[in-house]
Amino acid sequence: MDLALATAGASVRLAAAVSPRWGAAVAMPLFAYVARPRPVHADDEPTMSRARRRTVRIPGVDRRGVDVETYEWGAGSRTVVLAHGWSGRASQFAVLVRELVASGFRVVAFDAPAHGSSAGRRTYLVDWLDVFAALQERHGAFEGMVGHSFGGLATLVGVAGGTVSERVVTIAAPADADLLLSQFQAMLRYSDGVSARMRERFVERYFPGESDPFAWLSSVRRPLPAGVPLLVAHDDGDRVVPFAEAGRIVAANHGARMLPTTGLGHNRILASDVVLDAVLAHLEAPVRTPAPVARLDGPGVVTTAA
Known part of the structure; x- marks a missing residue:
């Protein structure tokens, strides 16, 4: 585990010691964060330049x-x-x-x-x-x-x-968004209580008003058209x-x-x-x-x- 990931996980767990809701509040911005972009590989540059x-x-x-x-x-x-x-x-x-x-x-x-x-x-x-x-x-x-x-x-x-x-x-490809949240929890090693609050925040942040967005963020629960x-x-x-x-x-x-x-x-x-x-x-x-x-x-x- 790299230092940045370890530090992030420690921050979430420290906040969660006060309240699972606080832990989720610290974790949520990290869930959508993307590290600096990877460079274009030298072998791929000619294709991208065209x-x-x-x-x-x-x-x-x-x-x-x-x-x-x-x-x-x-x-x-x-x-x-x-x-x-x-x-x-x-x-x-x-x-x-x-x-x-x-x-x-x-x-x-x-x-x-x-x-x-x-x-x-x-x-x-x-x-x-x-x-x-x-x-x-x-x-x-x-x-x-x-x-x-x-x-x-x-x-x-x-x-x-x-x-x-x-x-x-x-x-x-993953089959649904549930896997992504589970993997995020495993990486930061926070509790199931924080995980439950994270899912609530996930819905509030990205899908306000939806009772169960995981139903349509799933290729299992909502497959492709026939x-x-x-x-x-x-x-x-x-x-x-x-x-x-x-x-x-x-x-x-x-x-x-x-x-x-x-x-x-x-x-x-x-x-x-x-x-x-x-x-x-x-x-x-x-x-x-x-x-x-x-x-x-x-x-x-x-x-x-x-």
Whole structure:
């Protein structure tokens, strides 16, 4: 455990000794905090330098507005959106970008708030959903979406809630937001009492007025619309997101296809030949049953139009 994490955990536990509510008050800002962005790897710089860069403005977790850096390669009407994970950035998809462009897709990626070249220091899943909405307004329906890790969960939640994408791929993704809160508790080693207060604050902060936002922040409790093909890739040695999460996603989404790997971990899986080939095959395969258009009338309220 590094010094910053140990110090943060000690601060939460010290406050919790007075009251679990105080402990949660100290922990909550840490939950949305993102460390300084990782640099672009030298091997990925040529791909990123060829991107057409733009921005989209979204409300952000503070609802004050934040500009999100977007990247676009290729041309045509077949748009594939790539969503990176927590502490990631768009450049992690550089190898996949090259493969997709060579196959004739228009590829769009972004740096979420507090990530990569985008502004801010705090963010949460609602920002990914707002970016999806902004990109959909710009590009129309997506041919496919590929989400890594936290971005995979955001993609599942987004398409289940109204983002229109013919196909979905998740790579090393958690099945729901419950896992994220549980992992945060394990990292900072605070009590179950603080955890309960944290969940209350989480709902108040990000989903005011919602009785159970965890119902729609879950690919298990709210799967993809019928007819949206799903490929789930996950490494059995992933130390960040447990391999069992992939099984939960597949079990909840009828017809989903599982691609297990070995020896690739949480990040190297993004550039694996076997994964790249599977992603391309999935995105180019015909969709047998047209997907119904799901419309999100409000957080957690979904209606389906024929």
